[in-house]
Amino acid sequence: MPVRLVFLGKLADLAGGGERELDAVPDWGALLTMLEPELADEVACERVRVAVNGTLVADKRTLSLADGDELAFLPPVSGG
Amino acid sequence: MRVIRVVDRPFDPGEEIEHFARALDDVGALASFVGKVRGGGAVCQLELSHYAPLTLKGMAALADEAFERFDLRGLLMVHRVGAMKPGEPIVAVSAGARHRRGALLAVDFCMDHLKSDAWFWKRELRGEQWHWIEPRPEDHADRLRWAEKS
Numbered sequence: 546m547p548v549r550l551v552f553l554g555k556l557a558d559l560a561g562g563g564e565r566e567l568d569a570v571p572d573w574g575a576l577l578t579m580l581e582p583e584l585a586d587e588v589a590c591e592r593v594r595v596a597v598n599g600t601l602v603a604d605k606r607t608l609s610l611a612d613g614d615e616l617a618f619l620p621p622v623s624g625g
Numbered sequence: 626m627r628v629i630r631v632v633d634r635p636f637d638p639g640e641e642i643e644h645f646a647r648a649l650d651d652v653g654a655l656a657s658f659v660g661k662v663r664g665g666g667a668v669c670q671l672e673l674s675h676y677a678p679l680t681l682k683g684m685a686a687l688a689d690e691a692f693e694r695f696d697l698r699g700l701l702m703v704h705r706v707g708a709m710k711p712g713e714p715i716v717a718v719s720a721g722a723r724h725r726r727g728a729l730l731a732v733d734f735c736m737d738h739l740k741s742d743a744w745f746w747k748r749e750l751r752g753e754q755w756h757w758i759e760p761r762p763e764d765h766a767d768r769l770r771w772a773e774k775s
Contacts, residue, residue, distance in 0.1 A: 553676050554746030555757040599678030617676055623758045624673070624704065624745030625660050625716050625736060 546613035554620040556593070559584050570616075573606045587620075594619040626699040626721075627692075629684045631675060633707045638717035645701040645719055652698045652721035656728035658736055664711035670750035673706045673715065679744040680704075687738050694734065695720070695727040702735060704745065737767045 547566040557563040560580075570576050577585040587593065595605040596617040602608050610616065628645055638659040646655055662671045688700050699721035709715065716739060720731035739745075741760035748757045 551676070553674065553744075555748075557674075558755075558757075596676070596679060599682070601679070615678075617678070619676065619679075619744065620746070621759050622741065622743060622745055623747040623760050623764075624743045625740040 548610050548612070549615045551615060551617040553618060554622075556584070556587060556618050556620050559587055570610050572610075573608055576610075576616075588618050592621050627688050628701040628703070629681060629688060630703045631677075631680055631684075632703060632705055635709075635713060636703060636705060636717070638703070638714045641701060641703050641717055642719045645699065646721070649699040649721040652728075653723050654725040654728040655719060655721045656725070656732045657717070657719040658732045659714055660716040660736070661714050662709050662711045666711075667751045668711060668749045669752075671709045671711075671715070672748050672750070672755075673704075673709070674746050675704075675706050676744045683743050684739075687735060687743065691720070691731045691735055695722060695731040697722050697727060697731055700731065700735070702739070704739065704743075706745070734771055737764075737771065740764045741768050 547568045548570045550565050550567060552560040552563055567579055570579065577589060580588065595602045595608065596619060597608060597610065598615050626648055642657050684702055688702065691697060691700055697720055701717065701719040703717045705715050718732050718735045720728045722728040722731065741764040748755050
């Protein structure tokens with residue numbers, strides 16, 4: 546099963562859609578090379594948090610993914 | 626008692642708050658806030674999105690903290706997502722406590738966190754262009770006020 550990527554907020558515009566799937570994502574560094582350069586720069590930015598299967602990741606650079614995982618990219622929020 | 630909901634269609638804050646208030650019979654104080662899409666400007670539409678796996682969990686954690694800090698008896702938080710027009714309600718927060726100070730502070734506390742520390746993203750349609758909104762520095766400053774007091 547592929548890894549599902551979910552882009553929230555303005556990252557969805559940049560990615561050209563809210564979701565995409567990728568096969569075999571070994572680690573963070575490899576993931577960045579699989580995205581368009583502008584999108585990769587943006588998700589690498591310190592202000593973008595990452596959640597795997599609905600749990601926030603403390604340090605996205607050390608994340609490890611398994612088949613079927615959902616990886617969400619969360620830019621700065623604004624509610625209310 | 627707690628009511629925490631994310632709704633994807635228009636809601637009536639008055640009705641929500643009235644229901645909530647009726648179910649809370651042992652409080653001496655009830656404070657409420659309703660946030661609406663500002664009218665009279667260039668914004669013709671507002672759209673809020675969220676990330677479901679985190680949104681309600683985050684709001685529940687916020688409610689836990691509010692209950693503990695302000696000795697609450699009840700808390701209502703209803704947050705709208707989807708497309709909205711000026712004048713439509715976005716958020717309603719209501720807090721019940723034994724005394725007024727706890728209720729008033731709890732509403733302020735929850736709103737400061739919903740603005741800049743909950744999993745919502747907001748964009749505005751001005752003319753033909755969508756603009757993503759990020760919290761203003763004062764929104765962060767508002768939230769940080771609470772960190773100093775704990």
